[in-house]
Amino acid sequence: MSSLDGQQIAGFMRAFLAAGSEAANNGLRTEQYSQALNALYSALLEVFTVSAHVELRFGADAVFLNQQKLRLSGAAGERLTKLLGIAHEAQWEGFRCDEIPNEDQLTAVMARFARPDVPGTHPGLLRRRGPFRWLEEDQTEDAFGQGSSPLESLSSQALEHSSMRKVQIEEIQDALGTQAGQALEEITFIYARAVYFVDRFMATMEATGPRVPLDESSRIICDLIDGFERDPKSFLAVSMARPQAGNYDAFHQANTALLAIAMGASVGLGRELLFEIGLCGLLHQVGIVDMPDRIRSNRVLAKEEREILGQLPYCTVRRLLQAKGPDLQGMARINAILSMKDKLATKKMMADGNAQWVPVKPAPPLMARILAVAARYDALTSEREFRPAMSAEKTIQLMLRQGATLDARLVRLVAKLKNVTI
């Protein structure tokens, strides 16, 4: 195996010190950190080109890169000392990597300088670090087997605590200017349950109906509304999560539920209606499982395909009716799903020869109008396989021009909730 040359060692250490110091001093969200991490990743790949592994051991006043002792002086020495201090405090002896990692995995390793209080044995951190191993570990131990017990982690007191999430939550808290860390964590986990539920609900759908019982969705919505009541800002922050293309349907429905709840609460709806509106949002598009793949992933559709897509609300209603015979509230939910695309106004030729918009009577239910706005906003601001995400500002402008199908007052409400300047 070849040994590293001086240039490679210097390049790696320079990048390591820059990234580590930036993480320790300013966190993981700065531009400088991103640049430093890129440089470190490049240097790491350089090391891999020479040797099949990377090992960095932290000594008392020096580091060992692939067994080569390095002691630095001057400013670099001061930075190294500080990093070694942090590592010592975290009882972190260093890391080793036998496979080429990706950048996210490297980020997970460097995050330990930002949050030395998170133990190296934390399950979330262990998963995120990928092929990296801590030198203090027994190399034969399966790190993935060290998670907390399922019971513990499923109790309401034991929410997800991966180190990366901790770090990022702190970043978010800083941005929010609130101390809403716990609320944000809780809402994130409830939101994750919502996404998981919808995903599983659709994935296990059979011709005779859904196999996943609807009851769990009610519990999720109750928890989401409680979360909103505890901390609306964190709630809205989570609703800003935008799914990656190809991962759209479950996220879209969860996002619609969140935004619809926030809108409903903002216009003064009571808990019962918020519940209905949330549940409706969470399930408003489960009939998508009955749509052909091509329709789901293409922007330009033939006429027949558009007609099939137009049946989506009915497919959803069929699926919901398969799941449960509706009570009055269930009927209201079904009505709302079917009315989401109903027109609010139609153009009518007046006696003077001018066309004028005339409100449709009866207007679609309020629940449908809220859901229509929430779903459209989320759809447009999400990245899809066939188009990039639209900016919030552009989305609001576009939606305000769709007054025939979207209630402009509610669009303005979304703008206000999302702090979009019209």
Place this chain on the structure above:
Amino acid sequence: MAAIGALPHVEEAFQELERLLNLRRNSPSNEPAIRAARNAVYQGLANAIDISGTLALDVEADSTRLTGSALHGKSSAVGQVFGALFHHGLRKIRLHNGLTPEEWDRFLALISQGTELQAEMPGGIATALWKEPLPHLVFDFARRRRLLIEDDPDEVERDQRRVARIVTEMVAEQGAGHARLAAGDLTAATLGATSMGGEPPIRTLERFVATLVEMVGADEEGQDTEILQRATLNVAREAFRAGELRPILRFFDLLKAPAEEGKRAQAIRRERLATLLGGACCDPHSVAGFSGKEDQYGMLTTLLQQLGFDAVTPYLSLLEVRPEPGLAQAVAKGLGVRLNSAAADLRTFLSSPATTGILSHFLEALSELEPSPQMITVLEALRTHQNLDVVEAVADLLSRAVSVNSLEDARRLLNSKDSTEQRAGLRFFRKAGDERAAQTLVDFLNGAADNGWDRFALRRAYACLGAMRSHHGHDHLKKILTATGLTGRLKSTAEEQILAVRGLVSADDRFANELLDAVMSEKQYSGKVRLALTRMRGVKA
């Protein structure tokens, strides 16, 4: 320690709760005892809360516990209720200082219908408790660890964690957005919140009915038959519960509308759904839950006219629960001739103490019914009823069963001493309505004093004469009200004038009304006559 001090009070409260649940099941009408037991339960809990501040009850599979001490057995009434709650995921109940009797009663009411809620409402009892404003009661529910039976809970947990991680990353990527959000103002007031609510039940039901009909039309291969049938049953149940019958009538209309040409299978499916809907409208549970008020009674009659014999029993039972005159009339009109085949049900209904107050309304509303022999037997038992209105109504009904074939027969029946036969005779006259019949009746009335008719019989006869709207009849009535003697005073007595007035009120035509207006305005008529007329017009109005 405080919780241990509270234990005796909680144990006492749970003993009272056991008694309360047993009382409700075995003696639901014993309101005083139920109220006393309810108060005792609350008092015991309130005493315990006074000592411990907050009570934390652990709900377990076999018992509910306070500081480890079991508060009831598994098979007791309380055990069954709390066992069901455990099954629904409830694990802990915290009772906080400030708990009111109303909150506790509401909680008890909700958990008592837990099973029903579980069947109907997504999320069942957990959601129901969450929706209720019970600020001093806090519930901990276990989270579902898997969605399907074959799910591995650990796997579920891992997947949820994975999603949570993705979400966190996505949220973190929106950093700039959050900073702006912090500047936002999220209070409802500043957003200009208005109290916009949901739709009223009737609109919800009507929209849903329209959807179902649309789905029936689109269901070309009958693949949705099962869900449509279930939804149809639910429409009926919810409409009754909401007290709105229009959506059901609308549903019937839409289902009975002719199907498109060449769609025979669809027509058959519609017909089946209509039959199912009819059956659902006779479901005793749904009918018992009918909450409609006066504005629904007309529609109830229309609905009942579309239903089969199955409707008799549940709707008569409804009247026992809701003995309201208007409802009784609506049911009687709606059931009509079908009652002839339900003598046993009718006997139970008519002899029930709960319906005593509405019997006359019910029987009077059976205006078109000709009683069957079985029904006559049932009605005969009411001829000596203490309420004269009931006796009258029964006699009227029975009179319809008397066979009258000619004017001579009718004339003969008028001489009968039996009120039922007299009525049968009068009915024949009324039905005939010609001048010959009127003349015959007038002749009979002129000699009525000798016939020994009582005043009630006379009233009926004059009302019949007026309703015939014949010249002879009018002349006779006019004569009573206008004929004067040599002194210029009316020949007739006030009693005779009142009978004539009754006839004219029944006539209700221009001639009659002019004459009646004169009665009201001219001084020659006594106050007694005018008062009687006012009353009669009031009743008619």
